[in-house]
Amino acid sequence: MLVAIETVFEQCSVAACQTELKPTPANQINPANPAPQVLAVATKAGKRGQTEDVLPMLDGVLAQANAPISDVSIWAFTRGPGAFSGIRIGTAVVQALSVANGVPCVGVSSLALLADTARVLHDLADGTRIAAVMDARQEQVYLGEFVIKDGQITANADGEACERLLDYQGVVNADVVVGDGANLVKFANENAQVLDVHPDAADLTRLALYQFAREGGVSAENALPVYLRNNAWKTLAEQGKKS
Known part of the structure; x- marks a missing residue:
């Protein structure tokens, strides 16, 4: 158990x-x-x-x-x-x-838990890029970048660390954004969805x-x-x- x-x-x-x-x-x-x-x-x-x-x-x-x-x-x-x-x-x-x-x-x-919960609750497809964003205070957020591959989330290693600090109004590039810091950042993808999980x-x-x-x-x-x-x-x- x-x-x-x-x-x-x-x-x-x-x-x-x-x-x-x-x-x-x-x-x-x-x-x-x-x-x-x-x-x-x-x-x-x-x-x-x-x-x-x-x-x-x-x-x-x-x-x-x-x-x-x-x-x-x-x-x-x-x-x-x-x-x-x-x-x-x-x-x-x-x-x-x-x-x-x-x-x-x-x-x-x-951050991975936020992304995986979104994957399951919203039946997100392979290839979906997910940004998990949590308010870290002090004008920064915690950012985790993930992509769904073979039905599971995995680190999105597009030149950046999977988990990092990002300043308020920093830019995230994702198809889906989750977490209480979603309103504190900017989206590179204007069609990105904000999901509540x-x-x-x-x-x-x-x-x-x-x-x-x-x-x-x-x-x-x-x-x-x-x-x-x-x-x-x-x-x-x-x-x-x-x-």
Whole structure:
């Protein structure tokens, strides 16, 4: 069983799904496989109280799935980028749980999760370019650039890093734009669609399983967050930025 914890998108969300997956060579993965069987999911909107809510919600999800914590074989979490506190909470909880029952972790990009959720909800076709854009504050956004290939999202490596910081009013080149930063950037493609998607832990299970099948998991000490901004923990005054 895989259990996913999502705390980056200003929520506390926990989901459990059934899995018998083991790491598999990428060329043996069938992207057309059905979505994972989600056994239970619980989501509470808002970023306040995540620390206090996450473990009771986990207990509730395991009870609903009628499974003990010893049945968990993979822990998944959104590794960022995003709000510092949400990344820190989700990462720390999964690291501790991974140590406690000795199973691997899978850290999934929050930008990739936005793009993959759009792919599934809107049945986007192969070749569709997706820009996932999240407000990073300080007059910047987090930008992830992806393209759908063989029914799955993959990094769009057209000369730029897949995930990076971009200044407000910077230009993105995509067919579809998702995320709360979509209104803070300009579009090179005047026909680009802006889609409203809100991933939860159930969405995270799908991408985490696919990633685990391709790459395997990592140990707790290697389940690391991604902030993109190196001084994310500092106050605005310490960074010399205006609020």
